[in-house]
Amino acid sequence: MADKVRVAVLISGRGSNMLALAEHRRRDHDxxxxxVLVASNVPEARGLVLARRxxxxxWSLSHKGLDRRAxxxxxxxxxxSNEVELIALAGYMRLLSPEFVEGWEGRILNIHPSLLPLHKGLDTHRRAIVAGDEFGGCSVHVVTADLDSGPVVAQERVRILPRDDADSLAERVLEVEHRLYPKALEDYARALRAAEEEAQDE
Known part of the structure; x- marks a missing residue:
């Protein structure tokens, strides 16, 4: 196929979804x-160590002392500078500025631990349980200026069990995230490259 889409993964912590994305890529070269880059606003993030391995x-830079835009x-x-074409947020715990999102319009994906449009923001698993939802789950969506409101490109449900608390539900949803996100990124990157090639042929 054509040249692979160059992806940067943005993280703030342990990088488990970043690892899932990377291992998916390594298992099959096609x-x-x-x-091409793992970036973080937390220089001591454990996921950076995994990426280097x-x-x-x-790339890392502490956001402390800097305003969001700077x-x-x-x-x-x-x-x-690393010729990134597509960004995957993977546990990146920082809101992006409107200017940044506009500059990368249609080229930022995020994975969110709820069945969007339900439970945007934080504490999603506890909120799903308190709401009496039958299912929790996760959604991969295109990032827009409005929090967790961009088009959903992939989603998977996880049944909420009677014994579930926020931690147990989060653990089961995370397993699904590790399967869903690589496939969603794969499909989105493939469609992005195909659209670019079609535009060049016109």
Missing amino acids: RSYEI LGIKT FDEQLDAALR
């Missing part, structure tokens, strides 16, 4: 994306 380039300008510069 993939549509390549992770996998031979993936990393930080995002430096992040944007790092992404563009």
